[in-house]
Structures are given as C-alpha cells and as structure tokens.
Amino acid sequence: MNNIRKTKLGNQGLIVPIEGLGCMGMTQIAGANIYGQSDETESIATVHRALELGVNFLDTADLYGPLKNERLVAKAIQGNRDKYIIATKFGFEIDDQEQLTWQINGRPEYVKKAIERSLKNLGTDYIDLYYLHRMDQNVPIEETVGAMSELVKEGKVKYIGLSEVGSETIRKAHKVHPLSAVQSEYSLFERDVERLEILNTLKELEIGFVAYSPLGRGFLTGQIKTPNDLDENDFRKTLPKFQGEQFYKNIELVNEIQNLASQKKITASQLALAWVVSKNVVSIPGTKRIKYLEENIAAANISLTKEELDKLESIIPLELSTGNRYDDRGMSMVNK
Numbered sequence: 001m002n003n004i005r006k007t008k009l010g011n012q013g014l015i016v017p018i019e020g021l022g023c024m025g026m027t028q029i030a031g032a033n034i035y036g037q038s039d040e041t042e043s044i045a046t047v048h049r050a051l052e053l054g055v056n057f058l059d060t061a062d063l064y065g066p067l068k069n070e071r072l073v074a075k076a077i078q079g080n081r082d083k084y085i086i087a088t089k090f091g092f093e094i095d096d097q098e099q100l101t102w103q104i105n106g107r108p109e110y111v112k113k114a115i116e117r118s119l120k121n122l123g124t125d126y127i128d129l130y131y132l133h134r135m136d137q138n139v140p141i142e143e144t145v146g147a148m149s150e151l152v153k154e155g156k157v158k159y160i161g162l163s164e165v166g167s168e169t170i171r172k173a174h175k176v177h178p179l180s181a182v183q184s185e186y187s188l189f190e191r192d193v194e195r196l197e198i199l200n201t202l203k204e205l206e207i208g209f210v211a212y213s214p215l216g217r218g219f220l221t222g223q224i225k226t227p228n229d230l231d232e233n234d235f236r237k238t239l240p241k242f243q244g245e246q247f248y249k250n251i252e253l254v255n256e257i258q259n260l261a262s263q264k265k266i267t268a269s270q271l272a273l274a275w276v277v278s279k280n281v282v283s284i285p286g287t288k289r290i291k292y293l294e295e296n297i298a299a300a301n302i303s304l305t306k307e308e309l310d311k312l313e314s315i316i317p318l319e320l321s322t323g324n325r326y327d328d329r330g331m332s333m334v335n336k
Helices: 040-052 068-077 108-122 143-151 168-177 198-205 216-221 244-265 268-278 288-300 305-317 328-332
Strands: 004-008 013-016 055-059 086-091 090-093 100-104 129-132 157-163 181-185 206-212
Touching: 004 206, 040 068, 040 288, 055 068, 068 086, 068 108, 086 108, 086 181, 090 108, 100 181, 108 143, 129 143, 129 181, 143 157, 143 168, 168 198, 181 198, 198 206, 216 244, 216 268, 216 305, 244 268, 244 305, 268 288, 268 305
Parallel strands: 055 086, 086 129, 129 157, 157 181, 181 206
Antiparallel strands: 004 013, 090 100
C-alpha cells in the first residue's frame, strides 16, 4: 500500500487521499470521446491498481456515458465496495431512454430520481459523496440542497457537494446542509477559483475543495504539440484553450513548464500535479492507463521549494488567461 497522504474534505467526517482518480475518460459522453479511445479492461485494471496504491477515491457522474461510466465503476469495485470512496454527480438531465436532454435539472423530484438510478448503476446502496454537477438557474439552490439533505437522512448518501459554483451559492447551500466538498476545474492553466476568492470562502466555511482537470485537460502533460494530436471527435477541439492562436500561446507556456520539470528530473505532469498539492487541495487527475496513474500518484509525494513555486507562478501568473475552458454554452453553466 502506498503511503499517499490522507486529508479531510469538509468537517463532516469525510477523509480521502490527497489525490483521487477521475474516471470520466473511461467512457464516451453522448458518442464523443473525451480523451481519445478507451478500453474497458484497461480501465478496470487501472481502478484496481489505484486501490493497491492507496488511491481509493473514485470520481464519476451519471453524465459520463451517460450512465455507462457508473456501470463501469460498478464492475471495477465489485466485491470490494467498502474499500472505495465513490463520488458521483447528477444535474445534467437524463431521460427514461437514457438520453441526455442537455438541460440542467435541480428540482427535488429529479434529485430523488437521479439518486435511485445512480445507486442501481453503481451496484451499491449508498454514495459516499454526491454532487450537484451544475446549478439549475431555475431552481433555488436551497431547494436542491434540501432534497440532497433528505438523501443523507435516508442513508443513501453520506456527504454532499456542489460543482462549479460561486461563493454566494456556496454560502446559501451550506446553511441548508453542510457541504463536504466543492469541485471545480483548477490547474496552472485554470485559476478562477483563486481569482474569484472561492478557495478563500471554502477555507472560511471549512469545506473541502476537489480540483478536476488538474493537468489542464491534458495540456500540461506536454504530450499535445499540435491540434492534430487530438482525435477528430475529441471534445477538447471545442474548447477555446485548444483553438487557433491561443493553442500555440499555451504550448509556449507548456514548454517552459517542461524545462522546469526536466531540471527537477520529473515529468511536466508531475510538476503540474505537485503545484496543485502545494495548494492543500485534493485533485482527481483522470486516466485510464496504469502507466499514467502511477506517474500521477508519485507526484503526490513531490515537494516544491518556494523558489520553484515562484518560478511556476511567474511563468503563469494568476491574471494570465489561457483561454476559456468551455465554449459559450458550457461557460453559461458555470455559476460564479
């Protein structure tokens, strides 16, 4: 068992490894490959290897697939449910034909429907951490969280969280039921949660933070050199960060990060992850391959000196934009 450090998420009792495993890329979403082709056998082996290395915190969502990702996780954890901490999310509406409507639904009756479906798909009778994936602009957050609170009382959910929300929403929700975690995109390439003081709000309220895409959707691995390195139907091609002139500006930044990493004799990915660890937050880098899983987990034990951190921050200062992280429709779903 790896000696990966554990940390509290919130103050309700949830304890997780400082690094989890994002499972999104293990399946498609509505026919699109998220990060290239995936292989179920390899994905399941990666989940098993993660447990051996002490990374038992898995992140999925009903959106991924839709529903297929939760079913894949169910296969991977079968017979070992109690050894894993499972986080899943709801909110992107899925109809009875298992099709995404691409609407956000935070109505209390949908919360009840979504949890039953996730419990069934995951082959479990409880979810460790249940997130609202995106805020429903048409439903007061207090109503959605009130319904999530009922799930805790019923024993179907242990802890609750929100994803991609701003400070005001966090404060309102937390008054209804204590949040254990907020999950948002966060990396050297995406620092809105710092700029908008969201991390400070979470610290003040003693709510944990989980960083998704800590490798800048793969940009910070240094393995993407030209737009042609992405599959034709890779969803990253729709993201402004990966388009036009912005793509090449970002490549220049990645090259500087790679130079710094090679001086330290680590990979660019490991340097980017070590930076996130230095912020005292939990990250969930996604991978479907054991090789990258092992590389990512090793990063959790890499310490950066003040000088190295200052150097990284000078390459990508807080105010520097690397391009929007979603297209306009995706950005409209991010609550600030």
